[in-house]
Amino acid sequence: MSRAAVPGLPSRHPIGGQLPALYADDDFAQRFTAGLDTVLAPVFLTLDTLPAYLDPRVTPADFLAWLASWVGAADDAQWPEELRREAVVRAVELHRWRGTGRGLVEALRLALGVRAEVTEDGGAVWSSTPGAELPPESPAGPLVRVWPDRAARVDPDRVREIVRAMCPAHTVCRVEILPGPPADEGR
Numbered sequence: 001m002s003r004a005a006v007p008g009l010p011s012r013h014p015i016g017g018q019l020p021a022l023y024a025d026d027d028f029a030q031r032f033t034a035g036l037d038t039v040l041a042p043v044f045l046t047l048d049t050l051p052a053y054l055d056p057r058v059t060p061a062d063f064l065a066w067l068a069s070w071v072g073a074a075d076d077a078q079w080p081e082e083l084r085r086e087a088v089v090r091a092v093e094l095h096r097w098r099g100t101g102r103g104l105v106e107a108l109r110l111a112l113g114v115r116a117e118v119t120e121d122g123g124a125v126w127s128s129t130p131g132a133e134l135p136p137e138s139p140a141g142p143l144v145r146v147w148p149d150r151a152a153r154v155d156p157d158r159v160r161e162i163v164r165a166m167c168p169a170h171t172v173c174r175v176e177i178l179p180g181p182p183a184d185e186g187r
Contacts, residue, residue, distance in 0.1 A: 011037035012044055056088035064088060074111055086110065099168040101142070107166050108146060112158055115149040115181065118142055141171045147178040 015033035016024075023029040052058050056067055064084050068075035073091035075084055087110055094110070097103030101118035108116040120142045125135045146159050154177050167173040 009038075009041045009045065011041040012048070013040075015040075056085050074107075076111075083110070083113075098166060104144060104163065104166045104173075107162055108144075108159065109149070111162055112146075112154065113149055114146050114154055114159070116144060116146045117182070118144050141173050142167070143174045143176060145176045145178055145182055147180050147182070 014037050016030045016037070019029060019033065046053070053060070053063055054067070056064065059067055061081055064081070065075050065077070068084070068088045068091070071088060071091040072095065073088045075087060079087070090106075090110060094103060094107055097106060104118055105116045108114050120140070127135075144159075144163050146154055148154055156175075156177055159177060160175055163173050163175055
């Protein structure tokens with residue numbers, strides 16, 4: 001990310017016009033301050049448009065990675081620009097749903113363009129009776145089924161990486177990658 005001199009960008013606040021009258025006709029002073037104007041014009045432009053830099057829908061593309069780092073959004077330079085923008089816009093919402101089935105499904109859809117469903121909740125049980133027997137252990141954790149939607153192929157490593165990041169710490173999520181939507185199993 002760099003905001004450098006933009007060729008031909010005029011300064012909205014030229015320094016030469018603000019000099020005392022003694023320097024108004026001095027050619028060297030005017031050329032010197034014109035050089036400073038060239039350097040400062042992008043700074044003034046950036047400050048004048050600062051709200052646009054902080055809005056992921058309109059920020060310059062090279063600014064997205066930096067903006068994503070502010071909100072903890074996943075950002076992959078290989079993603080299409082619109083997907084990167086959506087990831088930054090929805091970052092707070094995804095953080096709110098982190099560790100839930102809904103958050104996992106949305107994270108997979110956003111990052112990989114896949115459809116997903118989470119079965120079994122991986123939740124905890126409790127007893128109000130002190131010293132009660134422990135409940136039987138669940139045979140397996142939540143099952144995450146994933147199938148292609150907008151993507152032609154599903155990358156199993158990326159799916160597992162996202163599932164590992166979005167599942168609650170106390171659960172082990174199983175992943176199943178399907179070629180298409182699961183058949184209705186008596187639902």
